[in-house]
Amino acid sequence: MPGRTLPGPDQRGLFIDGGWREAEEGATFTVRDPADGSVLASVADGSVRDAVDALDAAVAAQAGWAASAPRDRGEILRRAFELIRARTDELAELMSLEMGKTVTEARGEVAYGNEFLRWFSEEAVRVHGRWMHAPDGASRLLTVRKPVGPCLLITPWNFPMAMGTRKIGPAIAAGCTMVVKPAELTPLTMLALADIFDEAGLPPGVLNVVPTSRAAAMSEALMADPRLRKVSFTGSTPVGRQLVRQSADQLQRLSMELGGNAPFLVFADADVDAAVDGAMLAKMRNMGEACTAANRFLVHTDVAREFAEKLADRMGRLVVGRGQDPGVDVGPLIDERAVDAVHRLVTDAVRDGARLVVGGSAPEGPGCFYHPTVLLDVAQDSEINRQEIFGPVAPVSVFTTEEEAVRRANTTEYGLAAYVFTRDLARTVRLAELLEYGMVGVNTGLISNPAAPFGGLKASGFGREGGFEGIEEYLETTYVALPAT
Numbered sequence: 361m362p363g364r365t366l367p368g369p370d371q372r373g374l375f376i377d378g379g380w381r382e383a384e385e386g387a388t389f390t391v392r393d394p395a396d397g398s399v400l401a402s403v404a405d406g407s408v409r410d411a412v413d414a415l416d417a418a419v420a421a422q423a424g425w426a427a428s429a430p431r432d433r434g435e436i437l438r439r440a441f442e443l444i445r446a447r448t449d450e451l452a453e454l455m456s457l458e459m460g461k462t463v464t465e466a467r468g469e470v471a472y473g474n475e476f477l478r479w480f481s482e483e484a485v486r487v488h489g490r491w492m493h494a495p496d497g498a499s500r501l502l503t504v505r506k507p508v509g510p511c512l513l514i515t516p517w518n519f520p521m522a523m524g525t526r527k528i529g530p531a532i533a534a535g536c537t538m539v540v541k542p543a544e545l546t547p548l549t550m551l552a553l554a555d556i557f558d559e560a561g562l563p564p565g566v567l568n569v570v571p572t573s574r575a576a577a578m579s580e581a582l583m584a585d586p587r588l589r590k591v592s593f594t595g596s597t598p599v600g601r602q603l604v605r606q607s608a609d610q611l612q613r614l615s616m617e618l619g620g621n622a623p624f625l626v627f628a629d630a631d632v633d634a635a636v637d638g639a640m641l642a643k644m645r646n647m648g649e650a651c652t653a654a655n656r657f658l659v660h661t662d663v664a665r666e667f668a669e670k671l672a673d674r675m676g677r678l679v680v681g682r683g684q685d686p687g688v689d690v691g692p693l694i695d696e697r698a699v700d701a702v703h704r705l706v707t708d709a710v711r712d713g714a715r716l717v718v719g720g721s722a723p724e725g726p727g728c729f730y731h732p733t734v735l736l737d738v739a740q741d742s743e744i745n746r747q748e749i750f751g752p753v754a755p756v757s758v759f760t761t762e763e764e765a766v767r768r769a770n771t772t773e774y775g776l777a778a779y780v781f782t783r784d785l786a787r788t789v790r791l792a793e794l795l796e797y798g799m800v801g802v803n804t805g806l807i808s809n810p811a812a813p814f815g816g817l818k819a820s821g822f823g824r825e826g827g828f829e830g831i832e833e834y835l836e837t838t839y840v841a842l843p844a845t
């Protein structure tokens with residue numbers, strides 16, 4: 361398949377049953393560089409038939425894989441971890457090219473994403489049931505943990521590696537087989553990962569990767585199949601809702617990691633400089649294209665001006681450009697639609713009365729770039745406060761009481777991540793309990809950690825990835841009743 365010479369393995373096909381193949385009728389789609397729209401590669405465009413072939417392979421491999429030794433599964437994950445660590449630079453370069461993030465950030469994602477493999481290589485051998493006496497002493501109660509079975513793992517474009525490894529890692533550890541559908545915009549990193557798992561010794565059929573430009577048709581067909589037992593999805597809330605509906609007929613197990621609208625609360629007692637450092641991380645990681653990204657900055661009126669000025673100063677000094685160029689801090693957004701959507705939110709906020717402190721436009725010239733932007737005095741009901749921005753824009757508004765801050769923070773259908781900056785311990789404890797979020801960062805702008813349970817509440821979905829909880833999503837429980845004697 362034609363395309364530019366890219367870092368990493370030259371695999372652009374479907375990975376099914378341990379081998380590479382073309383899509384049905386040789387269909388392909390193109391992957392473009394978001395920095396200038398040029399074609400990076402032509403990738404096999406999996407059809408529904410190809411996806412069913414992949415599921416056939418996963419189903420055929422399931423029983424043998426479930427029966428394999430947990431230590432063997434852990435060691436395959438560990439080998440993949442070592443291979444990825446050795447290839448950090450080429451994977452980071454590839455991810456930067458297909459997604460836009462800077463090579464430095466992409467290296468960070470390789471390290472972060474790879475830690476899920478190390479974590480689950482260690483968790484593979486810790487799966488256990490229990491043995492207990494029934495309260496009345498009349499029987500013994502045993503539980504056995506079993507892999508849930510063949511899974512469909514649907515990964516997003518914004519973290520092409522980490523969102524894959526945090527699903528694939530626990531699935532492998534638990535003894536599940538899988539069909540992975542990477543995002544159409546960024547399939548190349550996942551294809552490189554398939555090659556690495558193959559080299560690490562993963563048996564044929566355990567991991568199958570099917571890129572496609574027809575995602576809805578593929579998931580619909582696979583989810584109608586009773587052999588598919590689980591779906592794990594990271595992406596938008598509307599698509600998540602659709603998948604939940606589709607799961608009804610076959611009652612598949614689900615993990616849904618959906619949208620966010622993270623509040624970032626700065627109280628009057630906060631260390632403002634630390635809050636600005638945290639804001640830069642929580643807002644600008646991945647150019648703001650993260651479900652955990654701080655979306656609404658709620659700052660106490662006593663420190664709002666100082667916070668906004670310092671934040672605007674830092675944002676205004678960021679260098680925007682190609683992710684592969686030295687000295688660049690902020691790469692392009694994923695496509696032109698993303699730039700238009702971000703700009704519309706900014707212009708609507710200004711129309712609603714917000715003051716533009718810095719940024720507010722796309723640079724002249726080609727590519728999907730947007731200037732880091734700070735808005736002050738954003739109206740509460742402005743669209744930018746209700747929608748996930750997914751771009752480098754920080755809308756700041758002020759509050760006066762803790763009760764008001766909590767109420768406004770919780771006024772959203774989403775419940776993924778929230779950030780709090782305060783030096784008051786009692787307030788920290790209160791807020792951790794009152795904020796309706798799956799994750800709360802206190803005096804930090806980075807909450808993601810492979811050893812922690814990642815996930816949301818309400819319209820942000822359900823299920824947890826990473827941590828001790830991550831493998832549970834791929835395990836079933838069978839209870840065995842035994843007589844007392």
Ligand SMILES: O=CCCCC(=O)O
Nearest residue numbers: 518519650651652808
């Ligand atoms: O968009 C959501 C991806 C989450 C990235 C992370 O793990 O922090």
